[in-house]
Amino acid sequence: MKGRGITYGDLAARIDMSEASVKRMFSQKNFTLQRLDQILDACGIGFDELSAAQGAPTLISQLTLAQEREIIGDPRLLVVAVSAMNHIGFDDIVRTYELTEAQVTACLVRLDKIGFLELLPNNRAKLLIARTFSWIANGPIQSYFRAEAAADYLDARFDGEGEALGLVNVMLTKQSSAALIERLKQVAADIAHQHQNDTRLPFEQKKAMSFMLAARPWVPQSFKALLRKPS
Numbered sequence: 256m257k258g259r260g261i262t263y264g265d266l267a268a269r270i271d272m273s274e275a276s277v278k279r280m281f282s283q284k285n286f287t288l289q290r291l292d293q294i295l296d297a298c299g300i301g302f303d304e305l306s307a308a309q310g311a312p313t314l315i316s317q318l319t320l321a322q323e324r325e326i327i328g329d330p331r332l333l334v335v336a337v338s339a340m341n342h343i344g345f346d347d348i349v350r351t352y353e354l355t356e357a358q359v360t361a362c363l364v365r366l367d368k369i370g371f372l373e374l375l376p377n378n379r380a381k382l383l384i385a386r387t388f389s390w391i392a393n394g395p396i397q398s399y400f401r402a403e404a405a406a407d408y409l410d411a412r413f414d415g416e417g418e419a420l421g422l423v424n425v426m427l428t429k430q431s432s433a434a435l436i437e438r439l440k441q442v443a444a445d446i447a448h449q450h451q452n453d454t455r456l457p458f459e460q461k462k463a464m465s466f467m468l469a470a471r472p473w474v475p476q477s478f479k480a481l482l483r484k485p486s
Contacts, residue, residue, distance in 0.1 A: 259386060259451065260444025261298055269297035299452065314385040315370060320394060322369050327395040335362035336371060340388075341463075342454040345378040386447065408465060417464070432470070439468045 256266065263281070267274040270293050280286065286294070295305065318326075326332050331354060338348050348359050360378055367374040373381040390396040413420035427435070446466055453461060 256298055257387065259298060259300075259448050260441070261448075266294065266297060270294065299448075314383055314388075316385045316387050317389060317391060318369070318371070320391060322371075323391055323395045325365075325369065326371075327399055329362075331358060332362045332365060333396075335359055336366055339363075339366065339372055339380050339382060340384070341450075342382075343458060345380070347458045386451070404467065408467070417462075436470055439470060443468055 263277045264274045267277045326336050334352055349356055363374050363380055366372050370383055372383055375381055
């Protein structure tokens with residue numbers, strides 16, 4: 256549930272129970288098989304997936320600084336890493352990018368050594384990163400994507416099909432800001448959940464989408480220049 260961004264409150268609404276009852280059930284580890292089946296169905300988790308997870312290796316939630324530097328240092332390695340995160344198969348990577356089979360295989364081998372994934376027979380890859388995986392805050396890869404966002408991602412009209420951009424400038428209390436930021440985090444979790452649901456669909460039915468969710472205290476520089484100086 257945590258990996259899918261599902262809270263006790265979310266589950267309670269899905270199985271028609273109170274949140275308090277759900278929390279008590281989990282804290283007491285008191286599940287009937289019928290209730291367990293209901294929870295798995297509500298969360299979109301297969302029983303075989305749950306069983307497999309019991310003997311699965313510990314998944315990593317973040318790479319080391321050195322590992323991120325290695326990935327960002329080779330554009331091909333970064334492309335293959337992000338493709339693997341998006342569950343794009345070997346053949347689709349080769350068809351999509353100007354990469355040979357040997358080059359993609361070499362990248363998968365390097366990612367296997369890093370511990371990012373496990374390379375299986377026939378160039379299949381099993382991710383070893385948790386659903387809550389994130390790049391290091393202000394690390395090499397996050398800094399790279401931030402630069403790309405400023406130079407390329409935001410250089411658009413955002414009025415085409417499947418595009419949207421909203422900028423809302425408001426005055427809020429500290430409590431209201433915190434509550435809205437929590438809602439943004441939930442939206443991010445919903446996006447990740449939808450991505451997971453779509454992984455089984457054919458590659459041809461999907462396209463790359465990037466969502467930018469951000470919030471911080473900010474005033475344009477031109478506004479700051481006109482602020483009255485303290486007397």
